[in-house]
Amino acid sequence: MAAPQPAYTPDAFRAELHAKGWRMTPQREIILETFQHLPEGEHISAEDLYEILQQRGENISLSTIYRTVKLMARMGILRELELAEDRKHYEINQPRPYHHHHLLCVKTNQVLEFKDDRILKISQKVAERYGFKVLDCQLTIVGISPEGQRSIF
Amino acid sequence: MAAPQPAYTPDAFRAELHAKGWRMTPQREIILETFQHLPEGEHISAEDLYEILQQRGENISLSTIYRTVKLMARMGILRELELAEDRKHYEINQPRPYHHHHLLCVKTNQVLEFKDDRILKISQKVAERYGFKVLDCQLTIVGISPEGQRSIF
DNA sequence: ATGCGTGCAAAGTCTTTGCAGCTTC
DNA sequence: GAAGCTGCAAAGACTTTGCACGCAT
Numbered sequence: 001m002a003a004p005q006p007a008y009t010p011d012a013f014r015a016e017l018h019a020k021g022w023r024m025t026p027q028r029e030i031i032l033e034t035f036q037h038l039p040e041g042e043h044i045s046a047e048d049l050y051e052i053l054q055q056r057g058e059n060i061s062l063s064t065i066y067r068t069v070k071l072m073a074r075m076g077i078l079r080e081l082e083l084a085e086d087r088k089h090y091e092i093n094q095p096r097p098y099h100h101h102h103l104l105c106v107k108t109n110q111v112l113e114f115k116d117d118r119i120l121k122i123s124q125k126v127a128e129r130y131g132f133k134v135l136d137c138q139l140t141i142v143g144i145s146p147e148g149q150r151s152i153f
Numbered sequence: 154m155a156a157p158q159p160a161y162t163p164d165a166f167r168a169e170l171h172a173k174g175w176r177m178t179p180q181r182e183i184i185l186e187t188f189q190h191l192p193e194g195e196h197i198s199a200e201d202l203y204e205i206l207q208q209r210g211e212n213i214s215l216s217t218i219y220r221t222v223k224l225m226a227r228m229g230i231l232r233e234l235e236l237a238e239d240r241k242h243y244e245i246n247q248p249r250p251y252h253h254h255h256l257l258c259v260k261t262n263q264v265l266e267f268k269d270d271r272i273l274k275i276s277q278k279v280a281e282r283y284g285f286k287v288l289d290c291q292l293t294i295v296g297i298s299p300e301g302q303r304s305i306f
Numbered sequence: 307a308t309g310c311g312t313g314c315a316a317a318g319t320c321t322t323t324g325c326a327g328c329t330t331c
Numbered sequence: 332g333a334a335g336c337t338g339c340a341a342a343g344a345c346t347t348t349g350c351a352c353g354c355a356t
Contacts (some may be wrong), residue, residue, distance in 0.1 A: 021310090022310075023311070023355050023356070027312070061312065062346090063314075063346090064312055064313075074259050080295075082235035103280065106288065114279050114283075116275060118275060122292070130256060131299040132299070134295075135259060135295050136294075136295040137292065139276065139290065140291050141280055142290065143287045144286045146285070149286060178329075180336080214338045216340095219322075220337085239319075
């Protein structure tokens with residue numbers, strides 16, 4: 001029985017930043033919150049985030065967004081996904097059982113999510129074997145969707 | 154007991170190309186062979202491949218390389234990996250039990266390989282559930298290596 | 307007060323594309 | 332012979348970086 005997962009708070013973020021000699025800023029807090037309020041499983045690109053913030057009237061530069069998401073990914077707060085052909089996408093790195101993985105179609109570029117607790121367990125075992133601390137694990141299944149199988153390519 | 158895995162021959166490649174109305178060329182054959190002769194687990198970028206070919210005296214343009222590796226990845230012959238920060242890497246998509254996965258350190262960028270037969274089994278089950286045909290599956294564990302844990306970031 | 311972070315614009319890097327000529331089927 | 336493929340150069344797309352100013356500590 002898993003306990004409800006407490007949200008990663010701005011204060012926790014601040015503390016982690018301080019521990020490394022870094023600083024909390026309004027921009028970083030807004031970006032954290034924005035990711036936390038994204039519907040589950042939704043992953044966005046730097047540019048997507050920029051537009052979301054623009055529409056909310058938050059003027060945070062693209063540079064800052066790029067710098068911040070990279071920082072947060074390195075801290076393990078965000079997962080960096082490379083599912084689309086062209087650009088990276090990010091999403092909150094939810095702990096199990098919210099952890100999910102992706103099924104990707106090379107023909108239609110369709111992306112489906114699925115969950116499987118075994119993946120994280122396997123990952124933790126493997127990481128332990130090599131002395132790694134796990135921040136995230138992603139199983140990406142690349143294949144051809146039913147629609148893709150019908151198309152002639 | 155798995156039977157020895159027959160290599161994917163130029164003829165098989167040719168046949169698959171023809172089935173789609175495409176053509177075999179010397180460049181494509183050389184690229185296929187180059188990937189097949191790479192040490193197991195070695196994955197290279199388009200530019201790496203370009204340099205390898207240059208050194209072998211094969212003048213194949215970067216454009217052709219980009220076009221060919223993308224084509225071969227879509228055909229399931231190559232796996233497209235996004236382990237490095239910047240560019241895509243490719244390797245032959247070996248069938249089980251040669252299939253391997255990656256453990257990546259966000260601090261040192263170190264990449265380790267490991268094998269685990271369960272991953273492919275799980276992937277096939279999941280794909281089946283959604284009607285997908287599996288071309289490849291990649292479990293990437295992102296974490297911090299022992300060396301990375303010692304560094305101050 | 308110190309020095310990290312932000313914004314802007316410019317520069318970079320990897321990748322794609324238009325086109326003419328060559329090659330494969 | 333028709334259509335796909337290659338090479339070259341140019342264009343494109345995403346991301347990073349230099350610098351001056353502002354803000355967190």
